[in-house]
Amino acid sequence: MGDVKMFILVTIVLTFLYWTLFYQINKQRFDVLAYIVSMIIFGVADYFWGAYIPVLFLVFFFGYCRIKEGKGYLRLSYFYSIYIVYIGFMLSNLISLIFYELFSGAFIDKYMTVLQIISTVAPVFIHYLVARALKINFTLLRRSDPFIKEKILKPLNYLLTFFVLVFFSSYYYELTLDTSAPITEYTKYIMFVYAFMFGTVLFFISNRTRAYLQLEIQRAERLQIKQLNQYTTEIEHMYQTLRSFRHDYQNMLISLQDSIDSEDLDLVKQTYQEVLVKAKVKINHHAANVNELANVQDHALKSVLYWKLTEARDSGVKTDIEIREDIPSQLALSTLDLVRVLSILLDNAIEAAKKTANPELRYVILCDQANVVIIVQNNSTEEHISLNKIFKSGYSTKDGHHGLGLTNVVEITDRNPAVNWETSFNNHQFTQKLVIGER
Amino acid sequence: MNIFVLEDDLLQREAIAADLQRLAAANHIKIDQFTATSHRDELLAAIAGRDPQQIYFLDLEIKGVRQAGLEVAKAIRAKDNLGTIVFVTTHSEMAPVTFKYKVAALDFVDKDQSEEDFQQQLLTNLLYVRDQRQTVAEIHYFYFENKTRTVRVPFDEILYFETSEQAHKIVLFTTNQRIEFYANLNAIVRSEPELMLIQRSCAVNVNRIVSYDKSNMKLTLSDGTEFPVARRKIGKIERLLKHNAK
Numbered sequence: 001m002g003d004v005k006m007f008i009l010v011t012i013v014l015t016f017l018y019w020t021l022f023y024q025i026n027k028q029r030f031d032v033l034a035y036i037v038s039m040i041i042f043g044v045a046d047y048f049w050g051a052y053i054p055v056l057f058l059v060f061f062f063g064y065c066r067i068k069e070g071k072g073y074l075r076l077s078y079f080y081s082i083y084i085v086y087i088g089f090m091l092s093n094l095i096s097l098i099f100y101e102l103f104s105g106a107f108i109d110k111y112m113t114v115l116q117i118i119s120t121v122a123p124v125f126i127h128y129l130v131a132r133a134l135k136i137n138f139t140l141l142r143r144s145d146p147f148i149k150e151k152i153l154k155p156l157n158y159l160l161t162f163f164v165l166v167f168f169s170s171y172y173y174e175l176t177l178d179t180s181a182p183i184t185e186y187t188k189y190i191m192f193v194y195a196f197m198f199g200t201v202l203f204f205i206s207n208r209t210r211a212y213l214q215l216e217i218q219r220a221e222r223l224q225i226k227q228l229n230q231y232t233t234e235i236e237h238m239y240q241t242l243r244s245f246r247h248d249y250q251n252m253l254i255s256l257q258d259s260i261d262s263e264d265l266d267l268v269k270q271t272y273q274e275v276l277v278k279a280k281v282k283i284n285h286h287a288a289n290v291n292e293l294a295n296v297q298d299h300a301l302k303s304v305l306y307w308k309l310t311e312a313r314d315s316g317v318k319t320d321i322e323i324r325e326d327i328p329s330q331l332a333l334s335t336l337d338l339v340r341v342l343s344i345l346l347d348n349a350i351e352a353a354k355k356t357a358n359p360e361l362r363y364v365i366l367c368d369q370a371n372v373v374i375i376v377q378n379n380s381t382e383e384h385i386s387l388n389k390i391f392k393s394g395y396s397t398k399d400g401h402h403g404l405g406l407t408n409v410v411e412i413t414d415r416n417p418a419v420n421w422e423t424s425f426n427n428h429q430f431t432q433k434l435v436i437g438e439r
Numbered sequence: 440m441n442i443f444v445l446e447d448d449l450l451q452r453e454a455i456a457a458d459l460q461r462l463a464a465a466n467h468i469k470i471d472q473f474t475a476t477s478h479r480d481e482l483l484a485a486i487a488g489r490d491p492q493q494i495y496f497l498d499l500e501i502k503g504v505r506q507a508g509l510e511v512a513k514a515i516r517a518k519d520n521l522g523t524i525v526f527v528t529t530h531s532e533m534a535p536v537t538f539k540y541k542v543a544a545l546d547f548v549d550k551d552q553s554e555e556d557f558q559q560q561l562l563t564n565l566l567y568v569r570d571q572r573q574t575v576a577e578i579h580y581f582y583f584e585n586k587t588r589t590v591r592v593p594f595d596e597i598l599y600f601e602t603s604e605q606a607h608k609i610v611l612f613t614t615n616q617r618i619e620f621y622a623n624l625n626a627i628v629r630s631e632p633e634l635m636l637i638q639r640s641c642a643v644n645v646n647r648i649v650s651y652d653k654s655n656m657k658l659t660l661s662d663g664t665e666f667p668v669a670r671r672k673i674g675k676i677e678r679l680l681k682h683n684a685k
Binding site for chain 2: 028029322324362364366368373375377386387388391410413414417418420421422423424425426435437
């Protein structure tokens with residue numbers, strides 16, 4: 001009876017270990033159902049094929065991730081499953097080896113249960129502490145960036161597969177030896193190798209994710225400089241147009257003067273109309289409202305707004321910008337996140353608007369008390385848009401592309417509780433609204 | 440109907456006042472109170488209270504102060520959140536979305552457009568207010584407020600609430616909106632008797648249920664979304680649907 005209780009306890013603790021590790025790197029909502037199911041599977045499996053349970057864990061978590069993450073996350077799923085199995089199993093093994101090193105056989109026999117549980121739970125804390133000390137941000141790995149996929153996950157998966165093979169072969173080799181008394185020298189050697197492998201993997205992740213962040217910053221900076229150059233050119237161009245307009249205007253006023261002097265009222269009327277009409281055409285034509293961007297303090301934000309404005313204009317989308325107040329550069333959302341979110345929303349809006357006969361895009365930034373409100377609006381050919389569908393990963397409507405990248409926006413707003421997000425569709429107008437709170 | 444006009448240019452004020460009175464008379468709109476002034480305080484003093492039958496025509500630029508009209512609109516909103524605000528302005532000053540967001544302005548009448556279009560736009564706004572029934576108070580709103588956020592949606596438009604991947608975050612789907620906010624789903628369900636939890640992570644507006652498939656334990660909402668129903672909620676749903684059928 002005691003054995004059964006013991007067995008159940010170990011299964012619960014073991015399952016807990018893997019799920020906690022899973023949570024530490026995945027940061028997703030805790031799935032009670034999957035937890036219970038896995039516990040039953042592992043319990044049964046443990047009972048029949050005790051020693052091969054790590055392989056089963058691997059298969060289970062891989063399957064689970066495949067279902068949860070959906071298409072396009074093969075590498076990530078593989079990484080999650082192999083990583084937790086490897087880290088969990090290897091660390092508990094390492095800890096039991098340390099126990100064998102430290103304590104006598106009699107002591108270990110006496111406190112077997114406690115030691116077993118400690119060796120199962122301790123990896124969670126060790127992993128947590130080491131990951132923290134190295135400042136590893138596992139959620140970065142979820143991003144669908146080629147650098148992450150090719151330069152981080154791919155080599156990491158190879159590395160992990162290699163380590164797991166090494167580890168399993170030595171582990172199963174040990175099992176076949178069937179020696180209850182460990183050989184001290186050999187164990188010491190193995191311990192060193194395990195610790196080394198653990199360190200390598202974590203160091204690799206920490207190093208590479210940092211390199212990725214550096215790269216992100218560089219990319220953003222390069223883009224920003226490019227945008228700012230274009231912006232400056234455009235402002236200069238506007239200034240030139242304004243000058244030539246002023247010149248025209250002066251000429252027209254002179255001719256107006258002439259017609260007044262001639263005291264011919266019809267001529268006066270005609271000239272006046274000409275001046276007025278021409279002026280209006282010019283002003284409205286150039287109300288491409290680049291000047292509104294002057295109210296944006298943040299250069300990165302300014303450049304992305306300008307870039308999207310140009311893109312919209314080039315593809316024939318009539319664009320209205322409303323930025324009437326000074327927009328502070330210090331927001332609760334980091335510039336990088338803000339730029340990502342806005343590029344996605346604006347891209348979607350431009351794509352969807354392009355499908356209509358008279359494409360229209362409007363973006364508005366305003367301050368409301370301590371909040372900054374960003375509104376992106378476009379017209380759409382759709383009669384009805386099922387909002388819950390377009391937010392499903394990978395979905396995009398046939399005609400517009402509102403679903404594109406929205407999962408990234410969800411990810412960013414999830415990380416930033418100070419951001420409130422609303423989407424609405426009314427009378428062929430699709431509106432995205434972000435309310436960004438105080439920092 | 441009560442009509443208020445704020446315009447600092449005497450000629451323009453007289454012209455728009457005459458236009459409005461003529462348009463009202465021609466369309467059998469009864470004017471109870473008509474206030475045309477160049478002083479914000481005079482205008483604000485004339486407001487008796489909140490009323491959907493009140494319309495304000497405001498010049499945006501007053502006495503050389505750009506966007507002074509916006510401040511006046513805010514002051515009006517503090518006294519009357521049901522009335523209709525219309526800005527009368529020149530094109531270059533217009534910022535439709537900003538003003539709609541800040542003071543729920545209904546419309547913008549461009550001073551530079553042709554006289555005919557100008558009159559037509561004034562009339563459209565008058566007719567809009569005339570057709571506003573005093574139903575605003577009768578609509579049942581779903582209202583939620585926390586430190587950073589207020590959510591206010593007509594309850595009838597609500598389809599369902601679901602929890603997001605992010606802990607404590609709720610996503611609300613209405614017939615035409617998706618809104619994220621931080622809240623507790625159970626607390627929301629407790630506050631609204633017409634919401635029902637059908638799974639741990641999802642609560643639906645019971646008035647929006649169009650069908651229930653008993654054998655597959657699936658529920659369909661008016662927009663076609665299908666939800667699996669948790670086993671222990673089945674009894675409750677069947678009782679409710681039976682009750683509604685009667």
